[in-house]
Amino acid sequence: xxxxxxxxxxxxxxxxxxxxxxxxxxxxxxxxxxxxxxxxxxxxxxxxxxxxxxxxxxxxxxxxxxxxxxxxxxxxxxxxxxxxxxxxxxxxxxxxxxxxxxxxxxxxxxxxxxxxxxxxxxxxxxxxxxxxxxxxxxxxxxxxxxxxxxxxxxxxxxxxxxxxxxxxxxxxxxxxxxxxxxxxxxxxxxxxxxxxxxxxxxxxxxxxxxxxxxxxxxxxxxxxxxxxxxxxxxxxxxxxxxxxxxxxxxxxxxxxxxxxxxxxxxxxxxxxxxxxxxxxxxxxxxxxxxxxxxxxxxxxxxxxxxxxxxxxxxxxxxxxxxxxxxxxxxxxxxxxxxxxxxxxxxxxxxxxxxxxxxxxxxxxxxxxxxxxxxxxxxxxxxxxxxxxxxxxxxxxxxxxxxxxxxxxxxxxxxxxxxxxxxxxxxxxxxxxxxxxxxxxxxxxxxxxxxxxxxxxxxxxxxxxxxxxxxxxxxxxxxxxxxxxxxxxxxxxxxxxxxxxxxxxxxxxxxxxxxxxxxxxxxxxxxxxxxxxxxxxxxxxxxxxxxxxxxxxxxxxxxxxxxxxxxxxxx
Numbered sequence: 297x298x299x300x301x302x303x304x305x306x307x308x309x310x311x312x313x314x315x316x317x318x319x320x321x322x323x324x325x326x327x328x329x330x331x332x333x334x335x336x337x338x339x340x341x342x343x344x345x346x347x348x349x350x351x352x353x354x355x356x357x358x359x360x361x362x363x364x365x366x367x368x369x370x371x372x373x374x375x376x377x378x379x380x381x382x383x384x385x386x387x388x389x390x391x392x393x394x395x396x397x398x399x400x401x402x403x404x405x406x407x408x409x410x411x412x413x414x415x416x417x418x419x420x421x422x423x424x425x426x427x428x429x430x431x432x433x434x435x436x437x438x439x440x441x442x443x444x445x446x447x448x449x450x451x452x453x454x455x456x457x458x459x460x461x462x463x464x465x466x467x468x469x470x471x472x473x474x475x476x477x478x479x480x481x482x483x484x485x486x487x488x489x490x491x492x493x494x495x496x497x498x499x500x501x502x503x504x505x506x507x508x509x510x511x512x513x514x515x516x517x518x519x520x521x522x523x524x525x526x527x528x529x530x531x532x533x534x535x536x537x538x539x540x541x542x543x544x545x546x547x548x549x550x551x552x553x554x555x556x557x558x559x560x561x562x563x564x565x566x567x568x569x570x571x572x573x574x575x576x577x578x579x580x581x582x583x584x585x586x587x588x589x590x591x592x593x594x595x596x597x598x599x600x601x602x603x604x605x606x607x608x609x610x611x612x613x614x615x616x617x618x619x620x621x622x623x624x625x626x627x628x629x630x631x632x633x634x635x636x637x638x639x640x641x642x643x644x645x646x647x648x649x650x651x652x653x654x655x656x657x658x659x660x661x662x663x664x665x666x667x668x669x670x671x672x673x674x675x676x677x678x679x680x681x682x683x684x685x686x687x688x689x690x691x692x693x694x695x696x697x698x699x700x701x702x703x704x705x706x707x708x709x710x711x712x713x714x715x716x717x718x719x720x721x722x723x724x725x726x727x728x729x730x731x732x733x734x735x736x737x738x739x740x741x742x743x744x745x746x747x748x749x750x751x752x753x754x755x756x757x758x759x760x761x762x763x764x765x766x767x768x769x770x771x772x773x774x775x776x777x778x779x780x781x782x783x784x785x786x787x788x789x790x791x792x793x794x795x796x797x798x799x800x801x802x803x804x805x806x807x808x809x810x811x812x813x814x815x816x817x818x819x820x821x822x823x824x825x826x827x828x829x830x831x832x833x834x835x836x837x838x839x840x841x842x843x844x845x846x847x848x849x850x851x852x853x854x855x856x857x858x859x860x861x862x863x864x865x866x
Contacts, residue, residue, distance in 0.1 A: 303493055305428040305436060306421040310494040311350060312340040313541060323494060326428065329354070330417045333542035342467075344718050345702040346498055348533055349505040351544070352629075356593035358417065358549050360564040367406045367414040372399060374561060385563060392561040400551040405688050407546050427568035430497060436568070437500050437600065443573045444601040447515040448614045454601060459513030461600075461613040463491050466503045496609060500600065505529065506702050507597040508711040513614040515599065517581050523615030525711050526597040529702065530621050531630035531643040534655075534662065534674050537698040537720065547695075550589060550628055550675065554682040564590035573599065577616050585619045585626065592626060628675025631661040641672050646701045648714060652779045654786050655699055655721040656793060657745060662697060662721070663728060665742045677728075684729045691726040691798065721790060726798035735802045741793070744809050747860060748785065751813060754856040755781045755820075761849035762824065765836055784816050810861045817857055821850055 303310075309323040313336040321340050324332070339347035364385065365371055374392035375385045407413065421428070430436050445453045452459045491499070507526035514523060524530075538544040553559045565588055570576045577599065586592040597618060603610040622640045625632075633644040644661055655662070664673050677697075683689045698720045704711040730737035759777035763770040792809050828846045835845025841852075 301431060303430040303497070304425060305430065305497065306425050308494075310497045312342075312498075314338055314340045316540060326354075326357070327418055327421055329541075330357075330413045330421075333413060333545060334411055334540050336541040337539075338537075338541055338544065341498055342495065343716060344700045345506060345528075345716055346502045348535070348700045349502040349528065350498065351535070351548070352505070352528070352593040353501055354545060355548055356564075356566045356590040357420070358413070358545060359551065359593070360566055360569075360590045361417050361420045362403050362407070362549070363400070363551055363564045365416050366399070366403045367410065367416065369414065369416045369419060372396070384569075387561055387563060389560050393558070396561055397552050401682075401686055401688065404546070404549065404551050404683075407549070408688065411542060413542070424568065430493070434573075435602070436497075437504060437596070439573045439599045439601050441601060441603075444599060444612060444614070446574065447577055447599060448513060449516055452513050452614065454603065454612055459511065459612050459614060461503075461511060461611045463496070463499075463609065463611065465510070466499045466611065467491070491609075503600075504596050504598065506713070508704070508713070509708075510710050510712065511598070511613050511615065513612075515577055515614050515616050517617060521583075521615075521617045524597060524618035525704070527592070527595045527618070528629075529704065529711070530645065531627060532645050532699070533629050533701060534631060534697055534699050535629050535676055536680065537696045547680070548629075548676060550679045552679075552682070553626075554678050555625060555675065562588045564588045566590040567594040567596060580616050580618075583617045583619045585624050587626070589626065589628070625672060625675065628679060631658070631674055632672040633661070634670045634672070636670075646703055646717065648703060648706050651703065651715065651717060652782060654782070654790075655697065655719045656786070656789055657749070657782075659721075659738075659745055660742055663738045665738045680725070681729050684725050689725055691724070693725045694722055694794065695725055695728055696720055696722045722794040724794075724797050727796045730798055732798070737796060737798065737802070740802050740806060741796075744806055747810065748789065748813060750860045751817065751857055752778065752782060752785075754853055754860065755817065757856070758821070758849055758853040761844060761852070762832070762846070764838075765832055765844060765846065765849070766829075781820055784820055785813070788812055788816065807863070810863055814857060814861055814863065817853070821853060825850060 304325075306326045309325050309328070311324050311326070311329055313322055313324055313329065314320070315322050316335060316337040319337075322336075329336070339350055341347045341350060364375060371377070372392075374388045374396055376388065378384060378386050426432070427434070428436050430438075433440070439447070441454050445455075448459070503526070505526045505528040507524075507529065509523050509525055511523060514521065536544065536547040538547050553562075567576060570579075576596070580596075586595065595618075596616065598613045598615055601612040603612070621627075621643050622635075622638070624643075625641060627643075631644040632641045634640075635642055644658075659665070660669070661671060662674060662677060664671055680689070680695060684691075689695075699718065701717045702713050703715050703717060705714040727737045727741075756774050756778045759774035759781075760770050762777070763773035766773075789809070792805075792812065796805060825846055832846040835843055835848065838844045841848070
């Protein structure tokens with residue numbers, strides 16, 4: 297139960313973090329988090345997807361602040377205050393075009409070197425404290441009764457009690473609808489709808505990012521639209537993870553649009569700075585992609601209204617039109633795939649069928665290996681390259697690309713969470729952005745992955761042979777064995793990748809991986825042979841290959857492996 301009239305996100309504790317020194321969990325406010333970010337190792341919310349949603353909120357605040365003022369709190373010269381206008385600032389693009397990009401990179405460098413955020417962040421949060429009040433006239437990430445009723449059909453007004461979303465639906469660890477109970481949830485019975493206020497705040501933010509489509513209430517618009525899933529639910533998230541929360545925040549702090557030269561300055565506008573809820577919904581009806589990161593990072597998928605009954609929340613939800621993800625290249629935290637039919641880039645969304653494919657196996661989605669490739673690198677990788685080119689990060693700086701994906705159930709009518717996947721891939725900056733024309737590391741890494749994939753196919757054929765010998769349904773059996781084989785490869789390959797540097801003999805390092813790969817194949821196959829049954833030994837007769845048993849299957853595999861690896865025998 298909640299019995300308070302005020303809860304302000306700037307000063308009241310609600311964000312969970314891990315303290316580096318004690319390795320203990322702590323709950324802090326926004327102001328405390330930014331003041332002490334170097335002391336915290338990472339966010340420590342209720343699930344990793346929640347951490348990502350909150351990370352984007354934190355980045356929206358930082359992007360807004362440091363795109364307006366430098367680390368001393370001084371307004372940039374290309375900005376002029378407009379006190380008597382709805383627009384707070386006026387932009388002089390001519391002044392910005394002279395050295396604005398350099399100035400913003402300098403601000404980033406000063407933050408990175410200072411290892412802490414300046415007072416400008418606290419000043420901004422103090423000035424906008426009312427925008428972060430969870431209760432009151434304009435509750436954070438919510439709408440009032442008056443606004444809700446003005447935007448939805450009369451039959452869905454608050455007084456009618458329809459269009460509610462239960463706490464257990466919003467809680468992505470439960471995600472239980474009113475019709476289908478979540479059997480393996482961390483809560484049971486009535487407790488699924490009981491929640492502390494700080495946790496509710498975290499789930500409200502998360503829900504806007506990871507909304508499913510089970511709810512039917514929508515705002516009234518002239519043209520019909522379908523309720524959309526939350527924005528982050530529709531992408532394949534990737535970001536940089538630092539050794540501290542400060543490092544994570546500053547490395548992902550994109551202050552300059554580096555996709556191309558001479559892009560005009562855009563004023564950052566997070567959702568709480570938009571004039572009113574009705575203005576925001578009216579703008580969203582046009583389904584236009586935001587032109588600034590702060591607005592994108594704080595995008596709503598629903599208007600939410602919370603009624604409090606005896607200290608318990610009753611949450612009303614209505615869908616609002618969502619912009620499309622086609623060519624939404626302003627989004628820095630996703631990989632992309634090129635749709636040749638429509639000549640468009642779309643987020644390379646992960647699904648249930650691709651759960652077992654680790655990041656390193658899709659290396660070419662994260663780094664443009666060949667300049668003629670049609671892939672578009674994630675914006676965060678483009679940003680890191682710009683920092684490296686300006687020598688703002690060291691050549692031997694380890695860059696840990698991290699992925700947190702909440703995978704839906706692939707049901708178009710629900711898109712409820714099915715599983716959360718986390719993965720990472722670490723490379724040195726001089727490896728990720730190696731410009732050596734002849735021996736460029738990304739090309740050699742992609743070649744090593746291609747050989748590894750070839751060995752994976754060899755193993756799949758071996759598994760198919762075993763399935764045939766055992767008279768099993770071959771495809772599911774071979775797929776299961778193949779997935780287990782790749783699990784054996786993930787950590788060794790990631791370790792090999794993290795150990796590369798621009799000073800390495802490329803060929804020698806490739807041979808190291810190939811040797812490791814062959815050892816893993818031998819180890820896995822020997823384990824299969826050791827656990828073989830009399831049927832495996834006796835085998836079966838085949839028309840194409842003659843007698844087939846565990847030993848001939850092994851011989852076929854090792855012949856193919858040695859052929860693909862091309863390792864010279866001493």
